[in-house]
Structure formats: C-alpha cells, structure tokens
Amino acid sequence: MTQYVIRRILYLFPVLIGVSLITFVLMRMVPGDVAQVALGTNATEESLTQFREAYGLNEPLFDWKPPFGQYGQWVGGLMKGDFGKSYYYRTEVRDDLAQRLPVTLELMVLAMAVMVVLAIPAGIIAGVRPNSPLDLVMRTTAVFGLSIPGFWLGTMFIMLPAIWFNWMPPTGHISFFSDPLGNLQQLALPALALGIPGAAGIMRLTRSSVLEVLRQDYVRTAWSKGLRERTVIMRHVLKNGLIPIVTIVGLQMGALMGGALIMERIFSLPGIGMFTYQSILTRDYLGVQAIVVLAAVVYVFVNLAIDVSYAWLDPRIRYT
Amino acid sequence: MRAARPWPLTFLARLRHHPLGMLGLAGVTMFLFLAVFGRWIAPYSPTEQSSALMQSPTLTHPFGTDTLGRDIFSRVIRATPIELRVGLVSVFAGVGLAMMLGLVSGYLGGAIDGMIQRVIDAWLAFPPLILLLMITSVLTPSARSLIIALVIGTIPGTSRIVRGAVLAEKNNTYIEAARVIGASQTRIMLRHILPQIVAPIIVIISIMIPVISLLGAALSFLGLGLPPPQPSWGADVSGEAVTYFRNAPWMAIFPGAALSLYVLSFNLLGDAMRDIFDPRLRGSGSMR
Numbered sequence: 001m002t003q004y005v006i007r008r009i010l011y012l013f014p015v016l017i018g019v020s021l022i023t024f025v026l027m028r029m030v031p032g033d034v035a036q037v038a039l040g041t042n043a044t045e046e047s048l049t050q051f052r053e054a055y056g057l058n059e060p061l062f063d064w065k066p067p068f069g070q071y072g073q074w075v076g077g078l079m080k081g082d083f084g085k086s087y088y089y090r091t092e093v094r095d096d097l098a099q100r101l102p103v104t105l106e107l108m109v110l111a112m113a114v115m116v117v118l119a120i121p122a123g124i125i126a127g128v129r130p131n132s133p134l135d136l137v138m139r140t141t142a143v144f145g146l147s148i149p150g151f152w153l154g155t156m157f158i159m160l161p162a163i164w165f166n167w168m169p170p171t172g173h174i175s176f177f178s179d180p181l182g183n184l185q186q187l188a189l190p191a192l193a194l195g196i197p198g199a200a201g202i203m204r205l206t207r208s209s210v211l212e213v214l215r216q217d218y219v220r221t222a223w224s225k226g227l228r229e230r231t232v233i234m235r236h237v238l239k240n241g242l243i244p245i246v247t248i249v250g251l252q253m254g255a256l257m258g259g260a261l262i263m264e265r266i267f268s269l270p271g272i273g274m275f276t277y278q279s280i281l282t283r284d285y286l287g288v289q290a291i292v293v294l295a296a297v298v299y300v301f302v303n304l305a306i307d308v309s310y311a312w313l314d315p316r317i318r319y320t
Numbered sequence: 321m322r323a324a325r326p327w328p329l330t331f332l333a334r335l336r337h338h339p340l341g342m343l344g345l346a347g348v349t350m351f352l353f354l355a356v357f358g359r360w361i362a363p364y365s366p367t368e369q370s371s372a373l374m375q376s377p378t379l380t381h382p383f384g385t386d387t388l389g390r391d392i393f394s395r396v397i398r399a400t401p402i403e404l405r406v407g408l409v410s411v412f413a414g415v416g417l418a419m420m421l422g423l424v425s426g427y428l429g430g431a432i433d434g435m436i437q438r439v440i441d442a443w444l445a446f447p448p449l450i451l452l453l454m455i456t457s458v459l460t461p462s463a464r465s466l467i468i469a470l471v472i473g474t475i476p477g478t479s480r481i482v483r484g485a486v487l488a489e490k491n492n493t494y495i496e497a498a499r500v501i502g503a504s505q506t507r508i509m510l511r512h513i514l515p516q517i518v519a520p521i522i523v524i525i526s527i528m529i530p531v532i533s534l535l536g537a538a539l540s541f542l543g544l545g546l547p548p549p550q551p552s553w554g555a556d557v558s559g560e561a562v563t564y565f566r567n568a569p570w571m572a573i574f575p576g577a578a579l580s581l582y583v584l585s586f587n588l589l590g591d592a593m594r595d596i597f598d599p600r601l602r603g604s605g606s607m608r
Binding site: 011015017019022027030140144146149150152159254255257259261265266280281 | 445450
C-alpha cells in the first residue's frame, strides 16, 4: 500500500511537467504584448523595454544553459515556493493566492455539502423503491437539474431575490471567522447554484448504484437474517454503493472549479476563479500558471485519495 | 444478435415506449426546425436595433427587447443554428478523434499506449473550463475557435472510455482468429473492434451533447465564446442583461430558458438512447 501511494505521488511529476509546459506555451501564444497590456497604450517605448527587462520577458522561453530560460527560472522559483510576480498588478502571485484561496475553497466545500445532502438521500430513496411515484418525481427533477446551465441558475439566484425582496447578497469578502452569518449570506446562493447541477448527477448515480447493490447476494443474506431495513440499507447497501459515488465526486473537482469561477463572477466573489479569469484576460501568465499547477496537484492527490478510499470501502480491493 | 432492420428504425420503434424520450425527440426536432426555418419565423432580424429599448414582453415583442432595442424573441430563435452547429460539430469531431486515439492506444498497448496515456493524464489534470478559456483567449473569438476549444475539451475523457472498451474487447478469441488469418492491425481495429464499441460510443455522444453545449454556453457567457453581435444563449445572459436586470429581467431570463429547454431535450432523448443501446444500464440513468 505504502509503495503504491509513493508510486502514485511520483506520478505527479510527469503530470506537472506536462501541465506546466502546455500552459506555459499556450499562454505565450496569446496575441498581444504583456508589457503593453500591463502599462497601457500610452506607455513609451523606453518604459516597455524597461518593464520587459525587469520581468525577464526578453529571455528565451527555453534554454539548455542556466538559468534555463523563462521556463527554467519559473520552475526554479516554484521549488522555492515562489510563484513569481503578477505583471498586471505587480503583486506576488503567492500572496494573491493565499488571499483568494479560502473564498473558493469555502464555496466548493459548501457546494459539495449541497450535493451530498441533496443527492445521496434522494438517490437512496429513489433506488430502494424504483419506479415508485417518489422515484419518478426525483428522476424528473434530476433531469431538469442537469439541464439548467449553472451560469443562468446563478444569475436567476441573484436577480430574483433582488426583484422580489430587494435583497442582494453582500459583496466583497467577509471572513467566516469574523462574521459567520454575513459570510453564509454571501456564499449560500452561489453554493446552491453550484451544487444543484452536480447534485442531479450524483443523485442519478446513487440511485443506479443502489439498484445494482440491492441485487447482490450479500444483500439478500442481510434481509434473510432478518435485519431491519435501515440496517440493510445503511450498512450493506450504502457502503458498497459508495464506490462509484466517491469516484464521481472526486472527478467533479475540476468541473467544480470551473463552476466556482462562474459563480465568483456572477456574485463578485474575490476567489481564485476570478483571479484566473482576470489573469487570462490580462495575459498575466504567472497567475494562470500558478493556478493550473495548483489544480493539477489537487487533481493528482484527489484521485489518489479516491483510489485509497476504495480499499477502505471494499476490503477486497488491494493495491500492490 | 442485432436485428436486420437498420438501427434508426429499431431505435424509433423502441423509443415509442419511452414517453420522456419521445418528449426529448420532439424538443430536438423543434430546435432543428427552428434552426432551418428560424429566419422566416423570427419577426425581426437578430441584430436590428430599434428605439424600443428594454421593453417588457408584449405581442409585438413576445420576449421583450434589450438595451439596443433588439427583439429578444428573434435573437433567441436565430441563435439556434449556431448553437446546434457548435454543439454537434464539437461533439462529433471530438468523439471521432477520441475514438481513434482510444482505439490506437488501447489496441496497440505498450510504449505507444503509455505515451498517449501520460499526455492524457496531463490533459485531464486541467480544470476543463480553465483549459478552454486559455485556448479561446489565444484564438480570435469566433464559432470556429469555440469549436476547436470544445473539441479539445471532449477528447481526453472520451478517449479514456473508448480505450477501456477496446481493452475489454481485444482479448477475445475472434480477434486472435482474425490475427491468425493474417488481418492487418488497421483492419482488426476498424473491422473487428470498432463495430463492437459502437454502443458505448453512441452512449458517449448522447451524454456529451448536453455537457458540451452547456460548456460552450458558459464560455460565451464569460465573453470568450461566440462574439457579439451574434445572438447566443450564453452571451445574451451576461453583460447588459445583468447590469440592467432590475429594469429588464427578461433579457437574462429568456435566452437562458431556451438553453435549458434545449439541453433538457437532448438529455431526455439521450437517456432514452442509453436505455435502448446499452441494456446493461437499463433503467439506471447515467453517470456523469
């Protein structure tokens, strides 16, 4: 097991090299000059040259000799925990991330909570009584949930309360620790809008997973020993049915990050999604590179966590 | 065994037992109809400006007008062909390329498989929306750029699924038999393995059309998809529609509702297709 985990962590390196190279090259293909975007159109030729010099933009992208071009310098910085400096805001990318990460993380955690709380009970109820009226209602709701664009749902969530009750969620970031109520007021709607489409997918999966497990021999055994329905469902069906659900929740991390970006834009939340979006628009390479590398690390670890959790959920699964 | 009738007929015959699937088919047919005949149905040009700014829905403007006095009903209808084209072309091209990649990677195995899969690992490690935003920001905004981005977004996950299906298929004795009689690698891939993985591929297409349509609309919403003044269900929900929502909520409501209906139709039809083409999943709904 330990060996397996170590091997999987080593796996991180090819993925990181691939991801960072793609981002590095792609962002530098963006038309437009970074110095021009950062300094505005009135900048003199002299100040542009100075800017490029200061940020090392004149150096080759790749080089075999030290300092190995812009890419090599950036990777070298990463090793020391230095993400570089934003061209546009002239701030340390690391500080930007540290400031914005909590907002996005909280939004994603709340959205996950919405998904799990809505989807898993609904999926179990629907799966235990397939084709009952309740099942049909839930399945229909789920298809609707899957079909509503997140950005539109979010827009409606900000629009309708404003029109009907003249209420809008507060803008700017409110920390949970200084004002929990204000923080939740701010994040409840975006978390719902982000969680609902995901919940629809997870509900359908939970339902089909429960249906599948209900057919297994060990479930029949559990019934025939006279266990209560509650025990059979919670102990035998749910635990075994959880494997595909865990997989999909993990795989949705990337999609969730994209969804968070959209919600941050709609609800003006200062998270890393907005930061990424602005960095892409302002050709702020280093910001985008930092986010993508971070996302790739999260992706690899989440997938590892999923695979490890399989072994816990189903002791028959072993890794060597 | 497979019925001798061509599959579209078998499919339609079975679809009759799926009321929701029929509803989906009706919706998809309606959008196809609007795409072809929309120019004669829409009362105004989608880009024609008028002095009737931000008017609420009336008989002359069923969905109201926007900040430039354009008729939202006409814009919603006239967005249909481009949305359909972007969605369908992206999915078919993306799934086609993913199919070839998955086939080659899964069937040949070894070092080639290893290399392709490492590339796909990196590809999948990107949050999809962020990768697509990066790509569309490199290209000039147009329907073609959006399609390129969406194709790139479709390939990695799909090719993994195809590869899995190929791996499950390639150790069968009939493949060995084909090899023994001297069939070439290409022939085995195309004539023996490909027909066996048609069912999962149809299922993938039915899942990807709604997913990719939503992703494309999200890109347009963020201003990096279909460029204005092109009517687009995604882009028309953003910008002025949000700025002036207190005065004219219909600007954001109707394009988004049209998109929801469109995606819903494809989802309903897709669920029915999944039931019909993949009996193992019957009645189970899909996983995303």
